[in-house]
Amino acid sequence: MVIYGGAHRGVMAQPGAPPPEAVRGGVGKTVFIVTVIIVAIIAFLGGIGVSSLIAPARARLTVGTNAPFPPFESYNDTTGQFVGFDIDIAKLVADRLGRDLVVRNFNSFDLLLTTVGQGGLDMAVSAITMSGSKGAERNATMDFSNWYYSADQAIVMRTGTNFTCPSGVCGQAQVLHHTIGVQSGTTSEGWVDTYITGNQTERIFRYADVVDEINALKSSVYTLMIIDEGPAKAIATGSAGALVVAGKILTGELYGVAVPNNDPKALVPVINSVLAEIKADGRYDQLITKWFTR
Structure with missing residues (x-):
């Protein structure tokens, strides 16, 4: 603390x-x-x-994510901040706890899940599916909040690709015999591992980073990208016409906020309280409009 004093004056x-x-x-x-x-x-x-005498610094809430995965999480080059539906949810939790939000981005979705499961993060929010067989597998190593978003998978392809889905809904019969790109550790990968078997697995291209996956699709390394529906639409919209969504795969997934195994910091009740509150007072719908109706 700096104390300022006046100059001494002589006494006449x-x-x-x-x-x-x-x-x-x-x-x-x-x-x-x-x-x-x-x-x-x-x-x-x-x-x-x-x-x-100095006010103590606010505690931090360290949240892990795997960006870019719009509209859930992405990096704003102008502001230097992470933004998205998931990030806004994390901010609300941090505000409830009276903590400063610190976002750690992981280039690998697998590494993100491993880190939160081992207690290296307070929580992870990154369109993480908590339901189905993949969810059961994850629940063995981490805990989840109540679900906050319901999603399906979708197929993205280069504009002009000779591929169609009946009534916009795709399945195993449509994707067989095509080369497919997926992100490692995701439910997209889980779906192809379930339905694409035998020698067809040679047609699967796996990527740790979504950016590499998108660039490979644009470069014709493979034909069909399977990814969550929300990001699929955002990727196509941001491609300047180079990519389109061919259709969806009905998987009925539920996203949850992940915390370390056994919830050592008792964050799940707080997260659930925040989610219930924003669904009741209309803020959840406002976030849906903000991020999914652009």
């Missing part, structure tokens, strides 16, 4: 005032008293600790 003798020598003893007494006061103040500050 006034007519009729005693000579300086006559008051020298008085000045000495004054200096002694001031010194005693200063020593007392220093002793007091030392006793209570100067640091106790």
Whole structure:
């Protein structure tokens, strides 16, 4: 703490005032008293600790994500901040806890899940499916909040690709014999591993990073990208016409916020309370409109 003081000024003798020598003893007494006061103040500050006079920094809530995966999470180059539906949910949880939100981005979805499961994060929010066989597998190593979003898978392809799905709904029969791109560790990969078997597995291209997956599709490395429906639409919209959504795969997945196994910091009740509150007061619908109706 910086204390500012004024400059000392000389004292001019006034007519009729005693000579300086006559008051020298008085000045000495004054200096002694001031010194005693200063020593007392220093002793007091030392006793209570100067640091106790400074407001403590707010605790942090460290959240992991795997961006880009719009509209759930992406990085805004202009603001230097992570944004998205998931990020807004995380901010609401941090606000409820009175903590500052710290976002850690992982280039690998697998690594994100491993890290939160081992307690390396307070929580992870990244369109993480908590239902179905993949959800059961994840529940063995981490805990989840109540679900906050329902999703299906979708197929993205290059514009002009000779591929169609009846009534916009795709399945095993449509994707067989096509080369397919998926992100490792996701339910997209889980779907192809279930329905694409035998020598057809040679047609599957797996990527740790969604950006690499998208670039490979644009470069004709493979034909069909299977990915969650929300990101599929965002990827096609942002491709300047190079990519389109061919149709959806009905998987009925539920997303949840993940926390370390056994919820050591008791975050799940807080997250569930926030989710229930924003669904009741309309803020959840506002977030849906904000991120899914662009």
